[in-house]
Amino acid sequence: MHLLLLIAVAAVAWRFLGGYPQPSRSYTNLFRSEVAILNAAGEVLFPAGGALSPGHDEAGITEYTDNYFGWHGLRNRTLMRLLLILFEHATILFVPSWQRMSQLAPEKRLAYLRGWAESDLYMRRMAFESLRAIMCMGYIGNQQVIKEMGIYRPEAAEKNAIIQRQPEA
């Protein structure tokens, strides 16, 4: 009986905490699990190719979010962490599936996130807007994306800017 209980606890602990891959690079503020969550969401929300060539990886959404976490204090970072945990683990309720969001197949993952965005529950929609807000900031913060969107600063403003910035390489 105790062995069974131990196995059950281990399974639950693994489900929630274990098995996250080592990220391909180091991050200052994000935990390994958060990197996985952002990469998984980014893969389906910002796929490569199409109207704008960069995908989430090339646009550096996860790297941006790592910086974003660093710009905020403990309270906001905690709230953002809870947001990521919510999306990762609420699959139990809203798919429903024992798999975490980052473990779902891409089509299922996209459908799961769409369920948040289109939910009749206001707070679910707001949660998705919050996640997308952070990821949009990361995506549109990328110079290649900005270039492909055609965004520019007017010539007069560029000429008269008090601080002349070097364009990013």
Next chain:
Amino acid sequence: MTVNENDLYQGVKEFHDYTGDLHLECDAVVVGSGPTGAVAAYNLAEAGFDVILLEAGPIRRPSDFVLDAGQTLAETAWEGGVRAMRGNPMSPTIQGRVLGGSSLINWAMCIRTPQFCFDDWRDSWGVQSINRSMLDPHYDHVEKLLGIRPTEEHALGKKNILFKKGCDKLGWHSEPTPRNVVGCDGAAECFTGCPTRAKKSTDITLVAEGIKKGLRVYSSIMATRVTHAGGRVTGLEGYVAHPKTNKASYSVHIKARVVALGAGCLHTPVLLQKSNVDDPFKTIGKNLQCHPGAAVLGLFEEEVNPWEGATQGYHSFQFLEQGFKLEVLWAPPAVLAVRLPDFGHAFKSHLAGFKHGAIWDAIFSMKHSFGQVKARRGKSMMPDATYRTDPRDMPLMREGIAVLMDLFVAAGAHTLLPGIHRLPSEIPAKEGVGDMIRAFDLRATDIVLASTHLFSSTRMGPDPGNSVVDETGEMHHLKGCYIVDTGVMPRSPAVNPMLTGMALADLFSGFMIEKLKP
């Protein structure tokens, strides 16, 4: 008013200047270097008094400006820019935490409140002495100080020109928005910091000019308590606040005969509540009101390039008396993109199509919707703000959104993205499209509403039973303490509140000066 860029921040104390507890004395201390606090501080200094101006945030120099919206918000706004008023729906709201306050990151609209609002203030709240004609000299004074003028034609950009085109076709009023901007190049970067400093935020105007008149300016100082004895103000206490974390270090103690609070509609009530000031009728923080804003994105065949041209260069008063104002809207695309529909490649297509888009919005004067500001427990000086959208105000909001859609049709848009839950994400822009909204059972939670215009949390009025300050701006129950921010407005000013807040601060300055005279 022109200022040498090199002299801009000379004389402003910064975080690294503080080496121990501060014990200061002055005639008057002003809290908040935003539009209203800066007016009060400047006027009092110009009148020859010894004035200290406190700002909780740090200086933000042009070399600090970044185009990234997320980083800008995190570094310039209270609570990292993720503040929201709890309620139905939650309302994101942004207030600046930098020298210059919100004037550094706002869209610079400076509009006089129409007389019908002052009539409403009189009829609803008994405010007798303040009306448009008596406030006009104060508007004149502030407009002269900041170089306020209509948006120049060369700075408009297509998004503003199309707005005008639509209004002209429908026979609606429209005009270039008066702004505190001189020499705009249409960079549309008001939010992240004007790269040419054409936007005359108060840090580079009133604060800088005030220093030349003897104003003492201390940045990174968080006010935590208005000190008082026997129903009279005696000064202020606070702490030196880290520029990024707001963490407290040295203590600050200021003795003053007059205290002027321009900390904003959310922070002024918190400061007063934490100060245990006399509030027998519990009016401080009550009756919070705002202008929720709803926006529609319209797509045109031609390239609009909405990142070019003044952020909010045109507006319309056609429906002002009805209860809403129409305006052009622009913000960093990363902020606006969140309300685009669809996912994955379809979402990216919308991003790629942004160059054909314009975003116009309506701000609403909600007669029945109110909120409240309370201080959080413990040492936190952050507000706990709630705001509830009353169902009786929804017909107004529905009409405003319908009108925006009609305007886009008149301007030649081919597709509309209303961003309303339970409606199609894209709607063909055809004649009569507004009627679709008019027939829709719109709920407040169907839209993403943001509210950056806040007022009435410390409103003025003759009756101490339902107001916080009298018509001179002085608190009913704390003599010598004045409130100069938009919290004093008893009801909606119908238009963007900054200029009227400044005019009221200019008016109240006169009373403070009289109080300070020997």
